[in-house]
Ligand code: VGL
C-alpha cells in the first residue's frame with residue numbers, strides 16, 4: 490500500500506509555496522520546481538477522497554521587501570503581492586476549500602516558516618490536526634523552516650521527498666539531516 494492511502498482523520502496536507510516565481514521561468518527559480526506539481530496533485534486527490542484538509546502557504550511580499558537584495562536581503566525580488574509570479578501554479582489542483590496561509594508580508598523581517606506569526610498552529614489545533622504531510626518549495630528554505638516549527642509544536646511530520654525540490658543540493662542534504670534530527674520522517678512519494 491502506498492503512503493498516499495494512509496491518510497486518516499487528524500491529518501492535513503501542507504503544501505509550501507508552490508508559486509510561479511519558484512518554478513522554472515520565475516524570478517527565483519528552483520531547478521525542477523515544477524516537478525513537484527504532479528506528485529502533489531496525487532496527494533491532493535487522496536486528501537480530498539479521505540476528507541482531510543489541504544493547507545497551502547504562499548510567499549506574499551510587499552514591494553522592496555527586506556528579503557530582497559535591493560533592501561540588503563539575500564534574494565532577488567520574488568512573489569510580490571498580486572503579481573503573476575506570486576500566484577499558485579495553475580496546474581496545481583488546489584481544491585476550492587484549500588486553507589491558504591499567507592506569509593512574508595511583514596515589513597520588518599522575513600517569514601520562512603508557515604508557522605511564523607500566521608496563526609497556523611492555532612488553526613491546525615482547532616481543526617483537530619496532529620499529523621502533517623508536507624511538500625513544496627523550497628526544501629532547504631521554507632519547507633525546512635516550516636517542518637522544524639511543526640516539530641517544535643509537537644506535530645507528527647512526514648515530508649514527501651518527491652513533492653519537494655531545493656535551492657542547492659548541499660542545502661537539501663543539510664536540511665534533510667536537520668529535519669530527521671528534529672524527528673520528521675521522509676517518504677519518497
Ligand atoms: C522561499 C526563498 C525566499 C521559499 C521564500 O519559499 O522557500 N525561498 N523566499
Ligand code: ZN
Pocket residue numbers: 548550556564567568593
Ligand atoms: Zn520570499
